[in-house]
Amino acid sequence: MRIDPIGVIRTPYRNLADMPIQPRGGKGVRGEVIVDEAYAEGLADLEGFSHLYLIYQFHEARRTELTVVPFMDSSVRGVFATRSPLRPNHLGISVVELVAVQGARLVIEGVDILDKTPLLDIKPYIDAFDRVERSRSGWMGADGDEVEKKRSDERFV
Amino acid sequence: MRIDPIGVIRTPYRNLADMPIQPRGGKGVRGEVIVDEAYAEGLADLEGFSHLYLIYQFHEARRTELTVVPFMDSSVRGVFATRSPLRPNHLGISVVELVAVQGARLVIEGVDILDKTPLLDIKPYIDAFDRVERSRSGWMGADGDEVEKKRSDERFV
Numbered sequence: 001m002r003i004d005p006i007g008v009i010r011t012p013y014r015n016l017a018d019m020p021i022q023p024r025g026g027k028g029v030r031g032e033v034i035v036d037e038a039y040a041e042g043l044a045d046l047e048g049f050s051h052l053y054l055i056y057q058f059h060e061a062r063r064t065e066l067t068v069v070p071f072m073d074s075s076v077r078g079v080f081a082t083r084s085p086l087r088p089n090h091l092g093i094s095v096v097e098l099v100a101v102q103g104a105r106l107v108i109e110g111v112d113i114l115d116k117t118p119l120l121d122i123k124p125y126i127d128a129f130d131r132v133e134r135s136r137s138g139w140m141g142a143d144g145d146e147v148e149k150k151r152s153d154e155r156f157v
Numbered sequence: 158m159r160i161d162p163i164g165v166i167r168t169p170y171r172n173l174a175d176m177p178i179q180p181r182g183g184k185g186v187r188g189e190v191i192v193d194e195a196y197a198e199g200l201a202d203l204e205g206f207s208h209l210y211l212i213y214q215f216h217e218a219r220r221t222e223l224t225v226v227p228f229m230d231s232s233v234r235g236v237f238a239t240r241s242p243l244r245p246n247h248l249g250i251s252v253v254e255l256v257a258v259q260g261a262r263l264v265i266e267g268v269d270i271l272d273k274t275p276l277l278d279i280k281p282y283i284d285a286f287d288r289v290e291r292s293r294s295g296w297m298g299a300d301g302d303e304v305e306k307k308r309s310d311e312r313f314v
Contacts, residue, residue: 051292055248124239124297130252
């Protein structure tokens with residue numbers, strides 16, 4: 001299956017060290033999604049949504065591991081029970097806040113994504129589809145505060 | 158960029174007609190995720206999570222459109238402001254409930270996915286990362302009840 005980037009994500013994070021590990025840690029941090037002009041028409045009506053899913057390629061991940069030690073833990077875990085970039089296919093998703101749509105350029109907030117990340121898809125976050133009222137987060141015992149403070153390092157290159 | 162399926166999603170929906178349009182419409186409907194044995198080790202620790210994101214290929218979508226009329230609406234919308242399969246790269250995501258892990262086979266509930274859909278990734282739903290407290294859903298004015306009742310049709314083949 002062939003996948004082609006539809007644009008690029010620009011953020012203040014030029015390298016993995018010191019990047020937030022999730023959008024909640026990137027609170028207040030702005031970035032831009034630059035969509036290729038060829039796809040600009042597909043952005044119509046997006047401005048009505050407050051949040052988006054971005055699907056992207058972990059382009060700095062150069063290998064695949066089936067078990068990893070995630071940022072929020074000190075134990076080895078199955079990669080599919082983590083959000084590690086070292087997963088098969090190297091696909092990432094983040095929920096970010098949409099601040100503004102300016103032509104084929106989206107201003108976003110709450111960014112945990114490396115600069116120049118290839119963008120594969122944009123989907124609206126839809127409360128009636130996506131909100132999970134009660135969930136269990138397995139080994140991820142951390143609360144929001146810990147996630148906000150945690151920063152990445154080079155372990156997943 | 159090359160993407161290879163890591164398994165397949167089995168569901169009761171053999172064709173698009175009458176399939177729920179979102180997991181919330183598939184309440185109580187069970188399916189299975191059959192992960193290739195080569196990736197089974199990566200499923201460790203998944204059983205602690207109550208919900209998963211599945212990333213998959215809309216394998217029945219044979220074309221790309223930049224504007225579509227979504228199931229929940231009667232107006233033409235930009236494809237990135239919808240969850241239509243006719244998007245560039247034909248990537249789908251669903252949040253489903255994880256019922257059981259049996260070796261390389263996951264039993265899931267709340268399924269809105271076509272039978273034999275190629276699976277590209279599994280990620281845990283993590284409350285501290287993914288929960289959006291307040292959001293605006295643009296043209297998608299529908300409430301949960303309407304989403305539950307709505308069924309798909311052939312428009313996105």
